[in-house]
Amino acid sequence: MNIAAPAYLMPVSSQIVQAGQLVSEPHPDRLFIDAHFGTELQEEIDNFREGHIHGAVYAQIRDVFAGPETPTSGSLPLPDIARLQEQIDAWQVGVDTEIIVYGPSPALAARGWWVLKWAGLDNVRFLDGGLRAWELAGGAVAQGDSRPRPARKSSRANLSPGNLPSIDIDDVERLDERTILIDARDETAYLSGCIPGAINLPASDQWTPSRLMRSSSEISELFKKAGITPGAEVVVYCGGGVLSALVFMTLETVGIQPRLFVGSWSQWSRFQERMASSAPYLRHLIENGKQQLKGRHRA
Amino acid sequence: MNSEANKEETHSQPAELIDVAICGGGPVGLSLAYLLGREGIRVRLFEKRAGTTTLPKGQYMHAQTAELYRQWGIWDELANKGWPINKSNGQGYYVNIASGPVAQVRANMGSEEDYKEKWAPLTPVYPRKIPASDYEAAICRKAEEWPNVDLNFNRRVTDIQEADTYLALEVRDQNDGSPETVRARYVVACDGAHSFIRNRIGKGEDNGPAFINQVLVEFEAELDHSLGKDGFFHSFVLDPRYAGWFGSKHPETGSWRYSFRHDEDELPHPDVVLARIRGALGEPGLPIKVIRTYRFDYTTGLLRRWREGNVIFAGDAAHWHSPWGGFGANSGIQDANNLAWKLNLVIKGAASEDLLDTFEIERKSKALQTVKSATYNSLHYQSIVQSALVGEPRLYTHGEVSEACQQFLQERMKPHGDNAVLHTGYQLGTVYRSDSVICDGTTAPDPTLKDYVETTIPGTRAPHVWLQTGDGDTISTIDLYGGRFVLVAIDEAAAWQEIAAGIRDTFDIGLSVADLSGRGDYQPEEPKFSRIYRGDEAVSMVLVRPDGYIAGRFRGDVQRDGRRFLHDAFRQILGKDAASAKEELAA
Numbered sequence: 001m002n003i004a005a006p007a008y009l010m011p012v013s014s015q016i017v018q019a020g021q022l023v024s025e026p027h028p029d030r031l032f033i034d035a036h037f038g039t040e041l042q043e044e045i046d047n048f049r050e051g052h053i054h055g056a057v058y059a060q061i062r063d064v065f066a067g068p069e070t071p072t073s074g075s076l077p078l079p080d081i082a083r084l085q086e087q088i089d090a091w092q093v094g095v096d097t098e099i100i101v102y103g104p105s106p107a108l109a110a111r112g113w114w115v116l117k118w119a120g121l122d123n124v125r126f127l128d129g130g131l132r133a134w135e136l137a138g139g140a141v142a143q144g145d146s147r148p149r150p151a152r153k154s155s156r157a158n159l160s161p162g163n164l165p166s167i168d169i170d171d172v173e174r175l176d177e178r179t180i181l182i183d184a185r186d187e188t189a190y191l192s193g194c195i196p197g198a199i200n201l202p203a204s205d206q207w208t209p210s211r212l213m214r215s216s217s218e219i220s221e222l223f224k225k226a227g228i229t230p231g232a233e234v235v236v237y238c239g240g241g242v243l244s245a246l247v248f249m250t251l252e253t254v255g256i257q258p259r260l261f262v263g264s265w266s267q268w269s270r271f272q273e274r275m276a277s278s279a280p281y282l283r284h285l286i287e288n289g290k291q292q293l294k295g296r297h298r299a
Numbered sequence: 300m301n302s303e304a305n306k307e308e309t310h311s312q313p314a315e316l317i318d319v320a321i322c323g324g325g326p327v328g329l330s331l332a333y334l335l336g337r338e339g340i341r342v343r344l345f346e347k348r349a350g351t352t353t354l355p356k357g358q359y360m361h362a363q364t365a366e367l368y369r370q371w372g373i374w375d376e377l378a379n380k381g382w383p384i385n386k387s388n389g390q391g392y393y394v395n396i397a398s399g400p401v402a403q404v405r406a407n408m409g410s411e412e413d414y415k416e417k418w419a420p421l422t423p424v425y426p427r428k429i430p431a432s433d434y435e436a437a438i439c440r441k442a443e444e445w446p447n448v449d450l451n452f453n454r455r456v457t458d459i460q461e462a463d464t465y466l467a468l469e470v471r472d473q474n475d476g477s478p479e480t481v482r483a484r485y486v487v488a489c490d491g492a493h494s495f496i497r498n499r500i501g502k503g504e505d506n507g508p509a510f511i512n513q514v515l516v517e518f519e520a521e522l523d524h525s526l527g528k529d530g531f532f533h534s535f536v537l538d539p540r541y542a543g544w545f546g547s548k549h550p551e552t553g554s555w556r557y558s559f560r561h562d563e564d565e566l567p568h569p570d571v572v573l574a575r576i577r578g579a580l581g582e583p584g585l586p587i588k589v590i591r592t593y594r595f596d597y598t599t600g601l602l603r604r605w606r607e608g609n610v611i612f613a614g615d616a617a618h619w620h621s622p623w624g625g626f627g628a629n630s631g632i633q634d635a636n637n638l639a640w641k642l643n644l645v646i647k648g649a650a651s652e653d654l655l656d657t658f659e660i661e662r663k664s665k666a667l668q669t670v671k672s673a674t675y676n677s678l679h680y681q682s683i684v685q686s687a688l689v690g691e692p693r694l695y696t697h698g699e700v701s702e703a704c705q706q707f708l709q710e711r712m713k714p715h716g717d718n719a720v721l722h723t724g725y726q727l728g729t730v731y732r733s734d735s736v737i738c739d740g741t742t743a744p745d746p747t748l749k750d751y752v753e754t755t756i757p758g759t760r761a762p763h764v765w766l767q768t769g770d771g772d773t774i775s776t777i778d779l780y781g782g783r784f785v786l787v788a789i790d791e792a793a794a795w796q797e798i799a800a801g802i803r804d805t806f807d808i809g810l811s812v813a814d815l816s817g818r819g820d821y822q823p824e825e826p827k828f829s830r831i832y833r834g835d836e837a838v839s840m841v842l843v844r845p846d847g848y849i850a851g852r853f854r855g856d857v858q859r860d861g862r863r864f865l866h867d868a869f870r871q872i873l874g875k876d877a878a879s880a881k882e883e884l885a886a
Contacts, residue, residue, distance in 0.1 A: 009570060009571065009574040010570070020540075020695065023695065024696055133540075136539045136540050136695075137540070137695050138691075138693075138694060138695025138696055140692070208562060208563065209562040209563050210562050214568070215568055215570045215571055215574075216570075217568060217570050218568045
């Protein structure tokens with residue numbers, strides 16, 4: 001009897017896969033990508049070496065899923081498509097490759113997932129619960145560096161940009177009243193300064209302390225309480241387009257595909273006039289009590 | 300008559316001084332109220348809840364606790380409540396329930412009758428699993444019967460102050476907040492792990508690990524042929540995604556229980572609860588109706604001093620821990636049994652206050668054993684699960700573990716002997732060493748968890764022996780004990796009767812004589828009686844304390860030394876010289 005497979009909870013997005021399912025359904029051409037970020041680059045690499053899904057490759061978001069910062073960009077602008085193409089070629093990714101992204105936190109994996117789908121790869125999924133869930137489902141793990149990937153099994157996957165909706169800073173400034181602007185950072189960051197008109201829906205409310213995504217019912221309730229209903233126009237942002245990538249993914253549960261403002265707060269805060277417009281909004285929030293949903297995790 | 304003056308009079312009239320105020324009406328407080336009430340002590344008990352418990356907790360009834368229930372006249376009714384043995388038989392380990400058990404410990408390998416027979420050599424009763432709601436209600440009913448006992452539910456103690464000659468409690472009605480001042484000579488704090496009295500009066504405690512966010516779900520589902528089939532009392536699930544345990548079906552409501560450690564303070568969403576139960580059962584589509592979801596936090600600790608002036612601490616208020624092992628209610632009720640007779644004699648002036656100090660001395664070592672065992676059990680379970688899971692990939696995909704894993708698990712079960720969690724040594728093998736025990740140079744067997752050796756060495760439990768009455772009925776020696784000292788006359792009964800009469804007179808305490816010499820009212824079962832009570836050394840008398848523990852025993856020349864022996868024994872225990880005892884009573 002195969003007990004690993006059934007998913008007992010309705011997943012919040014079709015883009016999310018369960019470890020048990022992957023373990024019980026091997027795939028001849030599956031690539032696991034372990035997406036890391038962090039400020040201590042060596043620490044992130046060491047973390048990968050301590051344990052990763054067997055066969056997984058290491059991806060530093062700054063190098064793979066973002067391009068270099070410029071004086072007017074956000075901290076993690078979208079990557080150059082040609083460079084991303086080189087990387088996936090090096091990983092022996094073909095048109096039939098099933099790509100599973102995971103990482104130390106759900107948001108990091110979501111950023112990897114988002115960029116690959118934006119680049120036109122369709123068979124990309126997000127592993128719920130990351131490495132820990134994989135281990136708990138009996139998946140094999142490995143230590144040390146990642147191994148060279150076997151030669152590509154299908155024809156080359158040709159990338160192109162723009163396959164997921166994004167929005168640039170000028171259009172964010174001109175958003176109409178009806179569009180709901182979501183700031184996916186934690187409350188502290190939001191209250192230190194946000195884009196005028198943004199409501200706060202911390203991405204971290206959407207996963208449990210063990211980093212499994214909450215159920216579809218729980219997350220839909222979060223969105224509904226914030227007034228987000230099917231058919232609404234939504235834009236999401238965060239610090240640099242990581243946390244917001246997760247909320248982008250989970251909005252599927254209320255039937256919405258939003259636009260991702262990749263530049264996010266790190267881009268907005270470069271500009272004096274834009275910062276100036278943030279100040280009165282912040283005052284207004286603090287004076288009137290913000291529209292806020294309580295965080296799930298206590299200190 | 301001036302009504303204003305009347306009102307002033309009422310205000311200035313102090314509250315009546317009672318003997319003992321008991322804070323907390325759980326099993327410990329209620330047992331103490333019953334025991335003190337039986338001796339005519341004026342008791343008022345205050346409990347903040349509306350009534351006795353309805354929580355799914357405290358379900359282990361140890362043999363020694365059952366013996367007390369038998370003495371109190373509630374064993375017969377409780378013997379029929381709760382779980383039959385074939386529905387509460389030990390612990391099973393599963394990957395998930397649908398895959399079948401991979402390891403087990405059984406409390407009984409035969410029928411219900413076999414189980415009773417297994418215990419019969421040691422005790423006239425046997426350990427059972429009974430919901431606390433049943434035994435608390437039974438104890439409460441018995442306590443209420445005493446006219447000198449006043450049980451007050453829906454009343455919370457909100458302040459305690461020490462005056463020169465009494466303690467003053469402020470007690471508030473939970474419904475309207477109206478206060479009442481209660482004055483008592485003694486206050487016994489039986490108010491649990493989060494004791495208010497301990498918080499106010501206690502002089503420091505030592506803490507152990509906390510086990511927080513334990514979620515317990517009561518639910519209904521068709522599980523008789525899966526989870527119910529193997530008849531375990533606890534069924535542990537090893538799959539780490541759904542790790543937790545199931546309790547067996549409630550004998551009256553038919554509901555099931557599942558408990559697990561949750562990873563955050565808020566209760567899990569109902570969807571998450573259902574998914575978790577189904578995962579643990581290995582039954583994805585099973586219809587489940589959740590009745591109630593509880594969250595429990597368990598802390599661990601020992602109060603350093605159990606007596607501050609006339610405030611005494613008992614039960615969880617003095618020693619609290621997680622429920623793993625079924626120790627809490629049982630050890631707390633034994634605390635009440637140990638304290639009640641001492642408090643009774645002190646209040647009546649028959650013993651000096653020093654007698655109260657032996658309560659902590661005697662029960663502390665038991666409390667240490669209890670708290671350490673509960674802590675060990677809680678952490679041990681985690682280590683069993685983690686070590687079992689290493690290197691078992693088929694566990695997740697097929698619900699199977701390797702043979703090596705099964706052997707490993709079975710070996711871990713061995714230390715429990717054949718009693719699963721109900722260690723015989725813990726239940727019956729308590730040993731006391733204090734001034735309330737007259738040493739005779741012999742050493743009691745080590746009070747281990749597992750083993751119990753019947754003996755009459757002072758400080759141990761007076762063993763059970765069947766007795767035939769003149770009417771042809773069978774009772775146990777246990778039925779003779781409880782409430783007052785009992786002199787068990789094994790030989791020279793006539794001489795002991797006379798000596799006992801003298802003691803009663805001198806010390807003005809209750810002391811009955813059980814003539815088991817063969818010429819008295821009871822014929823003891825042989826060869827056990829001679830082997831255990833008379834023994835190799837020709838013991839002619841065993842003095843049993845009101846709590847059923849042996850205070851002392853006599854070998855030698857009864858005519859020459861018997862009176863002196865017994866006189867000295869009581870003087871030591873009561874802490875009073877015969878002469879001064881009489882003087883105080885006359886004053």
